[in-house]
Structure formats: C-alpha cells, structure tokens
Amino acid sequence: MITPKTPPSAFIWNTIEFLEQSALTQIRNTYQVPVFTVGPLHKIVTTCSTSFLEEDTSCISWLDKQAPKSVIYVSLGSLAKLDEKVATEMAWGIAMSNHLFLWVVRPGSVRGFEWIEFLPQGLVDEIKERGLIVKWAPQKLVLAHNAVGGFWTHCGWNSTMEGVSEGVPMLCQPFDVDQLLNARYLCDVWKMGFEVVVERGVILHAIKRVLVDKEGEGDSRKC
Structure with missing residues (x-):
C-alpha cells in the first residue's frame, strides 16, 4: 500500500x-x-492519446472485414523489449493457431532489428494471409471492435483498463513493475485472463481457448 x-x-x-x-x-x-x-479515464477523455507513436488506422478497415470475435489482438505496449527468440516463438504460436490476428510490432522492440526482419521468410509466408502486422494501432478502437475476441497484453494499467472496459478476454505476458500485479488480478481475481508462457505450443493452445473455447470469459487457469 x-x-x-x-x-x-x-x-x-x-x-x-x-x-x-x-x-x-x-x-x-x-x-x-x-x-x-x-x-476508466479513456472513456471520459477520448481526445487524449497516451502514446507518442503514430497510429496506423488502416487496421480498422481490415477488422471491418473479419467475422465477430475472430481476431486475436497482440500488443505488448510502448516500452517492452523482446529477444529475437521470444518474438519468433510468439510468431510461430500465432501462425500455428490458424486464427486471424492483428499484431503490433513496435519499431525497435525486438533487440537487434529495426522492425520485423527477425521473422524467417517461411514464417512470413505462413502468416501473411491470416493477419496484419502494424507498427502501432489505435488500441481503444481496436479493443472496442466487434471482430476482436482476445487481447494478448503486457498488462500495463492503461491496457488493462481498456481491455476490461470492453470485456475482452486477455492473454497476460507481464514484464515488470505493476504489470505483474495487474496480470494476477486479471487471472485470479477478475477471471478475465490467462498467464501465457512464450512457447509456440502453449501460445497455440491459449489462443484457441480464448477465441474458440471462450474459456477466457470465466476461467483463470494458467495455459
């Protein structure tokens, strides 16, 4: 306290x-x-952005073409840094799930790479027909969109409030500070999320649980 x-x-x-x-x-x-x-302040002060990055609003028109609750939205915030191995496991898990996705990969967020050069070409070919990778997204609009059925998040407080407000089940990958506590609340108290281990088979299962089984609506067990 x-x-x-x-x-x-x-x-x-x-x-x-x-x-x-x-x-x-x-x-x-x-x-x-x-x-x-x-x-939630983001519902009251709608004109204020918490990010210094330019939003790619073209992803909204892409979401408009997708079925309800069919897309997993992946965004780990504006500060997190990923190792190449972790980012690649995330990509393989997303690819193996065979589900639609909107993935925010912030420029420079994968150590040693400017953007998505860490993705093997075979993997790019595997996922390009089923998803969209952007540098930054208008997150409040994305989470409020009917096509989004799950949110893979770092559990920062702004993201937590935005996801909770829209009732979107969450896959929780916290990094540090308040994110660890927020993830615990999401999983064990509010029953809105699962902690996800970054391994492709675990990710595949977690995405399916959220988008297909709908267990994310009331089950906090770890994936």
Missing part, C-alpha cells in the same frame, strides 16, 4: 470502483479520506 510522507486530503485513481472494492475499502479505512475512482 502507498504510504505518503504527508497525509493526503484525498486520493484520485484511474480505476473502477467494483473492480478493486476490497483494496479501496482498506485505503479508505486506513487514511480516513475520500477516494475518488474516476476511471
């Missing part, structure tokens, strides 16, 4: 009251001050 040096007059948090009721009650009881839950 946060312990301010100077007693606060109030707390203002970008969260939803019913999601964190127990923790919020504990904070109110401890500090005896008002706690204002003003989230």
